[in-house]
Every structure is written in C-alpha cells, then in structure tokens.
Amino acid sequence: MPYRLEVGLKPGLFDARGERTKRQILHAFPNLPADLQIVSLDVYTIEADDFPYELLSEAFCDPVIQNMTINEPLTLDFDWYIEIGFKPGVTDNVGHSAGYALRLITGRDHPVYSARAYLIRGTLTRAAATAIAEECLANGLIQYSRIIDPQELSAIKPYIPVVSLDSTPRVEDLSLELSNSILAQLSQERTLALTVDELKTISAYLRDPAIQQHRSTVGLGAKITDVELECLAQTWSEHCKHKIFNAEIDYEENGSHEKIVSLFKSYIQKSTAEIREKAGDDDLCVSVFTDNAGVIRFNDEYNLVFKVETHNSPSALDPYGGALTGIVGVNRDPFGTGIGSKLIFNTDVFCFADPYFSEKLPPKILHPIRIFEGVREGVEHGGNKSGIPTVNGCIVFDNRYLGKPLVYCGTAGIMPAIINGKPSHEKTILPGDLIVMSGGRIGKDGIHGATFSSEEFHEASPTSAVQIGDPITQKKLTDFLLRARDKDLYRAITDNGAGGLSSSVGEMAQLSGGCRIELDKPPLKYQGLSPWEILLSEAQERMTLAVPSERIEEFVELSRQMDVESTVIGEFTDTGYFHCTYGESTVAYLGLDFLHAGLAPMRLSARWEDISQPDPPTPVPDDHNTMLARLLARLNICSKEYVIRQYDHEVQGGSVIKPLVGVSCDGPSDAAVIRPLLDSAQGVVVSNGIIPRYSDIDTYHMTACALDEALRNYICVGGDPEHWACLDNFCWCDPVTSEKNPDGAYKLAQLVRANKALYFYTKAYNCPLISGKDSMKNDYVGPDTKISIPPTILVSVIGRMDDVTKAVSMDIKKPGSHLYLLGITKKELGASEYFAEHGIVGSSIPKVDADTAMMRYQKLHTAIMDSRVKAAHDMSDGGLAVSLAEMAFAGGCGIRIELGAVQTEGSLLDTEILYSESPSRIVIEVSKEHAADIERLFGGDARRIGETTTDKNMVVFGQDATILIDQDLDTLMKAWKEPLDL
Template sequence: MLSNQLHPRRIFEGVRKGIEDGGNKSGVPTVNGAIVFDDRYAGKPLVYCGTGAVMPMQLAGLDSWEKTIDAQDRIIMAGGRVGKDGIHGATFSSIELDETSPATAVQIGSPITQKLAMDFLILATRRGLIKCSTDNGAGGLSSSIGELATISGGAVVELEKVPLKYPGLRPWEIFVSESQERFSLAVEPSKMAELMALGQEMEVELTDIGYFTADGSLDVRFDGTSVAKLNMHFLHEGVPRKVLEAEWTKPTAQEPVLPTNLDYTDVLSRLLGSLNICSRESVIRQYDHEVKGRTIIKPLMGATGQAPQDAAVVRFNFESWEGVAVSNGILPRFGDLDAYHMSAGAFDEAVRQIVAVGGKLPNLSYGDGNFWSVNDNFCVPDSVYDPATNPDGKHKLAKLVRMCQALRDATAAYCIPLTSGKDSMKNDFKADGVKISVPPTVLYSMTAKIEDVRRTITSDFKQADDVVYLLGETYDELGGSEFYQLFGEIGANVPKVRFEEAKALYALMGQANDNGLIQSCHDLSDGGLAVALAEATFGHGFGADVELPATGLGLSAQLFSESHSRFVATVAPEDVVAFEQHFGARATRLGVITQDGQLTVRHGGQTVISASTAALRHEWTNGPVNRIIGFGQHEAAQS
C-alpha cells in the first residue's frame, strides 16, 4: 500500500453503501450495474451512478422540455443547506489524487432531504409554479445560476441570503460549494407566495437569493457589495480552446502459446470464480431493486434466484404494459490492445443486452416508436503531454480520440441518439514516487422503450428438451479475454464489432421475439460461449448437452472467444423449423437442455467439458466478490 492509499475493500464497501443510501432511500430501485476489477483502479477507483425517469409531455399546459426565464423572475434555492463539503468537488475530479487533495471535496449526502425536495418539485411543476430548474451539481450555485442565466441574459445573486449549515463560510465558498440535495429554481414573482406555502407544507426549505436580468452579466453580491461581476459571453465562451497533440501507435502484441492438453472443465470453473465473472449477489442483495414494485427483469432470477440477467426491465406504471430496458456496457481491458474496439465493443454490449431481453432497435424509416438513448461516461488518465511528468500523454490522448471515433460510428450505425454524458480527464494517483493511471474507461448507459413487458425474455434455460442455439458468428478473438487473463496473457486479436452484421442479427432477434420463437436468451460477453452456457443453467438447475460445430477455429476460441454481437438462445422443439428458417445461417444448433443437471460439451466426438451445473454454480456463487463480505457458501446452500 502506498501513502494515503485506501484498501480496495474499504473503497468497495463505501461505494456500495453510498449507492444504497443515495438511491433506495429516495425511492429509486437499483436494477442494473457492473463491477469491474483492474489493478490500475487501485489509485483512483472509478464510480459511475446513473438514474432515469419518465417526464410528462406537458406540465400545467406547457411543453415540459421548454425552458423559459424572463428578467425579474426570482432565483429560489430549494432543498439542503450549504456547507464546506463539496468545495472543489468539480476540480477534484479533474486533478491527480495525492496528499494535497482537498478534504472538503466529497459531499455529505442526506437522502431524506433529497426525497422531500424531489416530492416537492413534482407537485410544484405540476401546478405550474416553476418556470425552469436545475440541480446544484458541479460548481454549485456558480454553475446552476450561471447556466440558467444564459436563458434570460443575466442574473443578480445575493449570497448573504443563502442558508448555511454553519457560520463562517466566505462568499466564494458559498458560491462554489457542491453540498448536496439542492436545486435552483426560476419563479415568476406572482407565483412566489403559493410556492413558499407549498414548500412550508412539504417541509422543504426555500430561499429567495436573487433575480434574473437581461443586462448580459452575472452579478454576485454579498451584503450589498459586488464580489464578482462577469460578462455572460465571456463566462461561457471566453476560455480559449486547448490544442493538444495525439499520436496513435498500435501496440506490438502477439497471440500467446498456451499449455497443450488444457482441462477445459477446470478452465471453465476457474473462469466462473474469477473476479470479473463471479457472482455479484453479495452486492445485489443489499440493494432494493423492487422499490415501487415495477421491476420485471431483475439482476438475478430463476427458481434459484441466482441466474444472472442481461438488461433490466422496469414497467412505467400500472396503467399499461409499457416499460423501459436499462443496460450498461464497459470493457476497459480491451483498451490495452485498441481503444477504438474497446469503445465500440462496450457500446455493442449495451445494445445486445437490451436485444437479449426483447428490445428492438429503432427503425427510423417507419417511426415505430422504439425509442433508445445512450449516455457516455468517459474516465481517462491525464492526457496532456509533458516530456517530464507525462511523457506518454500523446498516446493516452490518442486512445481517447479513438474511443470517441468508435462512439460516433456506433451511434450512427444503430441510430441511437447520444443524449447526455460526462467526462473525467485526470484519473491519476501519485505517492511515494509512484504514479498509477487508470486504464482509459468508458461506460455506456443505455435505455430503450419496451412496448409490452410481458413479451420480454430472461437468460435462464426454461425446460428440458428445448433446443440450444448460438446466434451470431465466433471469430479468433481471444485478445484481452478473461480466458487469456487466467494465464497472465493479453494476446493480440481484440474483438471487433461488425456493425452491419450485428444490426441485421438484432433485427432478426426482434422479429423472432414478436413471433414467440425464443424461450430464453443470454448475450455472450465475459468468458464467451462456455460461461454463457453455464450461467444459463443456474436458474433452474438444468443441464445441457452441446456439440460444438466443425469450424476452422481452435477449441479455445470456440469456447472462450469474446466476439461481440452473439447470443445463446433456446427454442421449444415445436418451433425449431420456424426458428431455423427465420435465422438461416446466423443460427448454429448446439444441442438440447437436459434434466440431469450436467453440462456436457463435445467437440469432434470428444467430451471437452463435463461438469455438474450445481458445482459450476457453487464456483460462481462463492467467487471472491461474495467472499469479500462473507457472503457465499451458506446462502448458496439455502437457494
């Protein structure tokens, strides 16, 4: 351990509890997520949190997405009070982590205050009491009012009126503090009395801290004295753009020579118990994914309650069967070979998770209402070149450029709009003469509308004698795979997304689901085909008897390649003819589901994997993530 470096277990538990408190206690179900391990996160762990909600088309007779603010509208701060917690939060996220990092940067949350403020805002907007609002996130009042003031053309802020948690804050601290659970509202003077009365009734503190103007400046005052006055154009457009240098050089890599005569049953068991594949049940069970009772596809399902699912599906309300699928794609290990294919693969992973549960890609030609959206979340190390302190800065920046190029290509290929996102560009840690930089990482958080949640599909095998198929094509793409990582290797052949082929397969998937041809479906990702087959048996204790096709691929690639855009699907015997006619060469028949609880995989007439699915589930359930907090054998035995 380096100086000022926290143990990963402490980080792990703190993050888990923070997400629980911030989400569940505010009435938000935690339905989907991922935990990824890499030694390079030991310096500055990355944490991504995202939420979504359904917004009505109109509020109080006005289009809900329109934001209007006029001069003399009042600036109201709602919710929590301001303290020193959160000062420099935004800048903290963009600097190297060391002993000089500010202790005040981390905000102290209050879920109860947040819930009260959220409930208040819903009623206030429905009654037409608020013209415009934004949260006090990065930069606090400086950012929220600075942004809202662009609508009217200026603002006057009176900082002495801002309610504080305790005395002693200087004006600049009040203005930039990111203390949580606060909102800035634009309110017509004529609506102030009704708004204040509602706030008092709902126990939400509301404070009038100024007014909007049209004079082109942001005027910040304290006790009548102007402490800052900035031209609005300069504030938002005045910073000159940086010009940075990027140089991309493909890394030299080669495919490793692995031991011959591998015991593939043992390899599969080891993969199921590895850090990035093993069960996350110890975390999942500490969250409530049933808040509001609308969650249709949960993180774990099946009779055992331990079959891992792909995307989550949540019903909008109880008046219709419409819902939303939520997924995420994150594959940082591929970035060591090619950041473009890492980014494209993560995007495709998020897409195919939604396709796996029954989502259909948007068809812009027909305007079919299959609404999708994606948020990008970039976290990269310092990418500004310096010959002494950051000599590989140009290469790091080139990785970021390639990640963005892949995002552009993926959104265009799948016709999925990029609606929001974030970036954090200085994820480095220095101590004791050591510098730890995170691997360039991007998370794609994706949502898609589901027309009828009753037609969604889960990953777990449903009944014996159903026929098992591989959908999509497998390539010799073991580079960066979890299989290679077992042997301390990275390889060279990074998985690539073939957008046109993937899109055609996803369209076939949507049509097959409309026709009721698919009983179960699981996307192939970490660990490839062998891991997906094993995971699909965990829900009910079924087995599977599988024969790998004769192809030019090696056995390791067939079993463990992480080629994208693939699924394991099962089909009822009576639907096999229709299914095969529908998919043609895109479907490869593998075998059948069995009642005996045994996973048997053959190749060329030889058995290459033979294991009890209960034993495989035991390895998966008792992996290191569950053992970290003493969760595993006892709970697995009870299931």
C-alpha cells in the first residue's frame, strides 16, 4: 500500500501559515466565528511501501519543529479536516522535489504527490467547511478537495492523482470539404479559433494538385491530419499571428476615410525605422521586432534585452498558476533571444477589479481578492525563486477587469555583444543541425493556450489551458544553457511558449528552410498523448535549440551532468517543409511558406466618434484636507507596499533605486535603477506608464499620457533621454465587429488612434519601440453579462544612466530647500482620479505637448547629472496635491506650497490646480545655493511653488493666500497606506 504521510508543527509552535489561511478564510466568510482555529499540515503520498520511518523522516520532516506520522492521523483533535491537492496531470512542484529527495537517498524513482491539509477547530456544518474548501482554499479547475471529519480520517485512504489515459495515440485525417456551418462547428469543437474563411484557405491549399503530389510522396492524402490542422490553428491564431495588427483597416473619422495596411507596419515599425535612420551611427537598437525580445546597446561590450508579455486568460482561470507561468514564461523570452541573455530584472503590472468588490459575481469568475492574491503569489514564487529581482511595476484597479484581469510580466536580460567571436543577438541554423528540446517534459498542460487566449473568456473555456510553472526546473535549465552558450555548444535557441513545439520549431525552421520533427521522441510526463498534443503542448520550462551534430555529444553530457533533460527530437532541413513523423509515418507535411504566409490579411472597419460628455463644473470640496486623504486612499493611488515587499527587488546585488524609497523606505519610487555589472557604475533604468481610465475619453491621448508617464518617471530618477527605448503592450477588448460584438468598429478605431499616438509621440521623444505584444480578446461573455476591459496600453521604458551615484529619489531630503514645479498646469481633469472620486468622466483629457516636454526632460537630466536636484517626482494620478504629499511623507519633511506661484493655462480654480492631471510635470527639490542655476537652466518653465520646512506638515495656500491644506504627514501617510495593507 502506498504511504500517506502527515507532517505538522509540534504543539506549542506558532503556525504562521495556518494563521494566514485563517485571515483569508475570515476575509471571504466574515460571518464565521473569529475564534476559528486553523492548523496547517503537509501531506505526502508515496508510491512505495518498503521505507523505514527514519528515511522518510529525513526527507520530509524537520525534527526541530515538526512531527510526522505514516498512514495515521497526527491528531484527531479537530472538527474538520480539509485536504487540497492537485488533480491528475497538474504540475506538482513540491511532489517533484520530494521525489528528487527520495532519489538522492535511495537512488530510485518513486512518484510523490503533495497536498496541503487544514484542520479546522470550530463549530461548522459540513456545508460551511465545504464552502471554505471550494471557495477559498481550492481552485476546482486544478485541485481536488476532501472534507473529512475525525471519524472518517482514521480510515482515510491515500489519494493518488495519477494520470491514466486510456486513449492510445492516434492520428485523425479530416476532410475540410464541408459546409460553412459544419466548418464553424469544427473550429469551435476543437478550440481552433479559425474562421470559416481561414479553413477554406486551408482546403484550397489541399486541393492544389502540386501540393497533393508532394503530399503523396510522404504518404499523405487530400485530407488534412489533425496534427496539421492543429499546427495551422496555432500558427494562425491571433495570439501568434497578430492578425488584427496586420489587418487592412478602413478607418473613418468625421466622415473621411483612411486605408491603413497593418497597424504594426504603419505606426510601430515605421516609427522605429525612422528614429533609427535619424540616429545614424548613434542608433542604439540592435535587434527589433524580429526575435523573442528587443535588443538595444547598453555599452560597447554589452547589450540589453527586454520583453513584456501578458498572461491574462490563464490568470482568470487559475490566478496563481497563470501568473507564475506568466513570469517564468516571459523569462524565457530574453533568455531565448539571439543566443540567450542572462536575466537581470522582472517588472510586473496588474489590472484588477476592486479587491473589496461586494456585488454578485457572474458565473465562473473568481472574486477579485482571489485573483489579486493568487496573481501576487504566482509572481512572487516565479520571480523570487528564479533569483531575478522584481524592480518595477504598478497595480491598476477598475471593475471592468472583473471578467479578465491583466497580468503583465516583463523581463530584461544582458548579454555580451560578442560571444565566441559572433554577434550574440543573431541566430543561425544550418540544414542538418539537430533539433533539441531541453528542460521539462510534455504533458497535456496548456494545450490550446494560444487559441484559447484568442477567444473571449466564456463559461465553457477549456481547463486544459491552465499550466503551472516550475521555477526550479527552469533555473536548472538556464544555469545549464548559459554555460552551453559560452561553450558554443548550440547555434540557436528559442523558447516554448504559446503553441509549444509547433511554434518554436516552426519559427526556427525558417532560418534553415525546413524541419523534420519526430513526435515520438520528446519525453512525456505520462503515456497516451497523441502526436498533435505532443506538438502543441505548452508544458513549461522547455527551450528548443539548434545543435550542430558535432557538438551534440558534449551538449548532452553537460546537460546530464547538470540534471537537465535534453532530447534530440529531429533535425533542421532545407526542404521547405514543416515535416512531422510519428514512428514510421508522416503525420504532418506543410509548406513553410503556407504555414507562415498562407493567410490573407483580415479586412476590418474602424469608425471613430467622440462620445465623451463635456466636463461639468469642477466640484469644489468643503475641505481639502479630507479630499486629499480620500484621494490618497483611492486604490489607484494608495501604497502598494504590501505587494512590493513580498517581491525580492534586490537579488543580484545591483539595486540602486528601489521601488520603496525615503527616510523610512516606504515612499513610492518613480522608476528603478540597477547596476547589472557589479564592477561598473553604469546603470539600467526601467519605468512604466499605464492609464486606462483615459480610454473612456480618447485612446489617442491615453496612449500619449502612458508613454509620457513612463518617460517622466525614467527622467525623474536620472535616466538618460539620449539612451532610451520602449515596449508597447496592448490589451484590448474585441475590436472585430460581429453579432455579439456590435461596437467592434469603435473599439478598432480606439486601437487605430492609440497606434497613431504611439507613432507620433515615440518619434517626438526619439524613443524607439523595440518589441511589444498585443492581447486582443479581453472580454468576458456570461449568460447575461458581457464585461469588456477598458482599452489598456502599458508602456515600459528601458535605458541607461552613466553614473548611478547621480541617481535621484522622490523623497524630500531636508528642510530649507526650494520646491519647483516644472511645466504648465491646465484644466485637464477629464477621467482624472479626482473626477472618478466624484463619479465623473468628463472630456478634458490631459494632452501631451511633447516638444516642450522633451526640452524639459533634457534640461532636468542635465541638472540631475550636475547634482543640482535633491529630489524629483512626477505628477500623475491625483495631480499636484497627491505628488507633493508623497514627496513630503516619504522624506518625513514638511512642505509649504503657494498655488499662486503655479504656472497655469488661463485661470484655474485652486481645486483644479491641486488635482488636474496635466502630463509632463515634475516637482523638484533644490538646495537654495543651486536655485539660481535651476532658474537659469529652466527659465519660466520652472516655478518656485514653495519650500521644505522643519515641521512635519503639508501646508498649501490657495491663490488668494488662504490655507487650503494643513495636515500632518502621519495622517496623510496613514490614509495612503491603509487601503491595501492586507
């Protein structure tokens, strides 16, 4: 009989995990008695029966703090026992490590399955205990739960979640000579996300006599195999092919029409091309839009690699696994760029609904607090365990993210520009190079991830699309591959993400001109997978490499030594075909041209209309002290320290400007600075901008403001405006008009306008886009609700500063300094946090004047490099009042401000000056002895609006010299800190 082990803390020790679980339970079920007791246990099930207690104890029990029992309960002193474990086939990282530990001791393989159990003491019905298990502790998609009373526990049997597939692997031949309605049905039933037109393109290809003749040479007929159809569906998915960004669009604005052929080419790629051309020899771009991530120059010897991805749909289903996979997945992008880079930082930006949401949830939607906590923890485990510091990010709240949260994860890497005499950003593959898969094994995990995320989220969304990342397997893999890279053991590398091998090998095959994959070769987690599943599986922690045959022995030997599984699964060819075999038979044979270029562009219509309502008269509060505290406590403004502290932002030792700064290390930093090369003073600067609220008025200005926010954050810490680049990440609601999506043309117009802004402003700021990503179907469709996210762009900026010792943080440094406001304040409260606090949207959206802003940023950079600036902080959500309060309480130093000194456009109310969100504005603290320098440098663009004081108050005088705000910093800070101190 298998062993079932229970491991629990010795009596008398504080059960921290149990206490935290109790807090979570009471948050979800506030009516439960507060004296409920929760005890946490670890449960292991082992398929073996001949181990002595001592052996198991050495592996599983810490004798200082824990007790362990075998096949009997640790205690029966409880009312309910709840066990949560993984369903068959779900990645069980703890079980995996446990099996490894046993192998170290015994030299043999024994499967181990882990579970977590909670003993509940308290008067509860079985129904209440079940609700706790199902609604708070377990995610039914991936986990089982057992609710057991003491009597039942004595007789409990081990639960072994072993995968047993009774299916034998098979290949199906399908005819596509079908009616439109049957084709549509086929696409839906197989989660292909292919349109009828796309399926007809495939059937036309198969009817081509020349193609038929080629197919007959490998034993295939006129029907398509399921392997081929699935492969095409992946490759042609919105997720992989970006069909909307490459569509032909008829854009209508005020009655005039414009034809746009590919948003990507017309705006994004074009801007970068023009910036690069203008830069000439100073071009800092090294590799853009072609690889898994963008590459720019860092210095003469090193290049930086940066990519941001989203993992929204999986995070909606399983927040923990989805986000964990998101972060370890995006790690593989810079890792798989060129011949691979060393990873130096992560960023994360989340968009959630209100964690205190109290209305009824639509079906299949998890409560926002579960999404929040699950995503937070997934990114925590993925980032911390991988040893990559999470240095920058933010969290945006809007209840339209209830249906789909947005989980942006970014990773940068650094690589020597030349490795083994070759440019490291280039991949080459020669015919005859072996296709090698390294890392994890293949299971059913994540099958149809790419096509699933190309659809809206609905009640019947497939659960196989969920995977759970394994940071340690990946860490071992990256340790190994960086070494193999430096030993020149492979020629090209790419990651297995969406679409699995079909996508990774399919893309690499373009470099040699073909490939032949033997689908019976990749190692599997369990038997019974069909060839198409092996090809498409999105099982994590796998890289695909092109290894020259003369290096394969050394490659495999190093891999074995470093405990990483590597398998030759085929070879690259120059046949022009994507060829897959299974055993003796060919199961796929598709022309590479057809696979990659066989799809005609979509044709779409976009129609812009300004639907915003004019601003009402600006509401004026009775008391600005209260209003400021209310704004500071808004979810989009308040402190995110609870999340930031749980992310290691200092590992790798190069931290310079941290996410939390100031006298008590709790002020909100504008951007991050790190030293990736520890013996150099050169720094990497990273920042972000995101402001989806503005999409309610106009996505053009939303985009401009997001870019400007990222850039001014970057400038505030000391980043060099001559050496910056950015990434765009679009998350949109479905912009294709259909019966269930009648306003698609408007949403597409929003997308067009965002692209127009991106083109104009990246050029104006001379900040090239180097990579990006789009996620276009962020809608939830329930039986009687549809929730679409507000169009959201995240702009992530990466760049350099030459000397990190010149970096500046946002906290006020000392009393007796001058405070200058750089830039003009306009009556721009449309979609502001202040209006939102009053339930208003309005129309006066903040607009970016890039030319004056760019001059300001260049001057500020000069001033920072000349050590003339003691603190700098940008104005964003909540405007001047919020930013000043943050500077003051972060520095623990009072300030005195006169609104009459603020440069305004026309006459503004005090309220408008305080809370307007006009972009490109920055407050700087300057010592009195440097005041003249600053005034000379900036001229009229810098207005001295106040000074820092020896007390601990924020005092603001209105334009008529009356006191508007007089509040002590502790009160302000408390208001700002409380909302998300979970």
